[in-house]
Amino acid sequence: MDHPRLDLSLDAAALTARLVDFRSESGDETALADAVEEALRALPHLTVDRDGDAVVARTDLGRSQRVVLAGHIDTVPIADNVPSRLDADGVLWGCGTSDMKSGVAVQLRIAATVPEPDCDLTFVFYDHEEVAAELNGLKRLAEKHPEWLAGDFAVLLEPTDAKVEGGCQGTLRVRVATTGRRAHSARSWLGENAIHKAAPVLARLASYEPRQVDIDGLVYREGLNAVRIEGGHAGNVIPDACAVTVNFRFAPDRSEAEALAHVRGVFEGFDVELTDSAPGALPGLSHPAATAFVEAIGTEPAPKDAWTDVARFSVLGVPAVNYGPGDPKLAHTREEHVAVAAVLEAEEKLRAWLSA
Structure with a gap:
């Protein structure tokens, strides 16, 4: 044009x-x-x-x-x-x-x-x-x-x-990954469903209570949210991999390293991979x-x-x-x-x- x-x-x-x-x-x-x-x-x-x-x-x-x-x-x-x-x-x-x-x-x-x-x-x-x-x-x-x-x-x-x-605010994104064992869905007991294993990730997000931080008289609100979920191969396959992408919007009193450490703590026990980060x-x-x-x-x-x-x-x-x-x-x-x-x-x- x-x-x-x-x-x-x-x-x-x-x-x-x-x-x-x-x-x-x-x-x-x-x-x-x-x-x-x-x-x-x-x-x-x-x-x-x-x-x-x-x-x-x-x-x-x-x-x-x-x-x-x-x-x-x-x-x-x-x-x-x-x-x-x-x-x-x-x-x-x-x-x-x-x-x-x-x-x-x-x-x-x-x-x-x-x-x-x-x-x-x-x-x-x-x-x-x-x-x-x-x-x-x-x-x-x-x-x-x-x-x-x-x-x-x-x-x-x-x-x-x-x-x-x-x-x-600062912002970072992580992938929280789960793994399982692939199998035919007709014989699901032979596999381990990676998507099901992601349920605790979502439960932790649902129960998470974000901070509100007063800095120089301005109140910054944090947020930790799932923004994407990936997993599955076909309608008759037990999935062996799943990943939840999580975005953390953090108050500017945290450094990027402190914010990442906080997120890793929330998802302790899971594989957490940093994919994107910018300071507040x-x-x-x-x-x-x-x-x-x-x-x-x-x-x-x-x-x-x-x-x-x-x-x-x-x-x-x-x-x-x-x-x-x-x-x-x-x-x-x-x-x-x-x-x-x-x-x-x-x-x-x-x-x-x-x-x-």
Whole structure:
């Protein structure tokens, strides 16, 4: 499908609709990355670099501080919700409206309309956020071009329902495996059913009581859940293998190693294999830049009930918060949408903060 060029003179809500109309499921971001790069290279006050389907643009005004505005351009698979649709109540519908093309639209508008900010700015648009951590475009940039991400403070424009959300949960996934002995189901007593042996795994998950942790006044809720189960060969075969994939969302006071040790303890006696892991990030709202940002936005801060790339900025030593116009509860849903007024408000609040 051919797309028109991105017109950065449109307001952030109209620009969101244009971005949604680009299909950009994880792994298929090139067309949108091309359009973002082309639009940014037309702005004379920015220097633009690209790595794969990640695009980074920077001002170089000699300011004493640098702020990074970051957002991912990929979405989860489309669920019959593209192209975008604007209804009479001022609500824009479509895949990515909330997570997070409205935030990306705000980034692009700030890039285009704030050529003389009070601080130097870096704009990061990256790929592969919605899939496994090792594929994440920001991870790749941090490893290959850490200087591109350098800054004194970062805002990740993930959906927060227009609140400032501090830190983020950590996340890991494990496979909890059971083994048995294969046999014909007509003579099941000759086999050992590996799927049946997984019943205690599910029982431990069903009885698990997750923590709620207060960190700097923000309460983070943990969760341990089965997200996939695999096993079986045919309708007349006793299975000799089964595996339950478990996702642990942990509070940022745990390290990845501590989180894994906790999960191994829950499933003591079973074979537990780590398949994916990413650290959380502490709130960091006591940092002066974060405090000033919270005051500028004017809402009570909240914890981030998800993993986001604020964790990557934290590892790089850049304090970061989440702030974006979308509702995180709508992320990844067929009914994903965003209010036009919320997108415009986020655009104006960021412009005012950077121009104060």
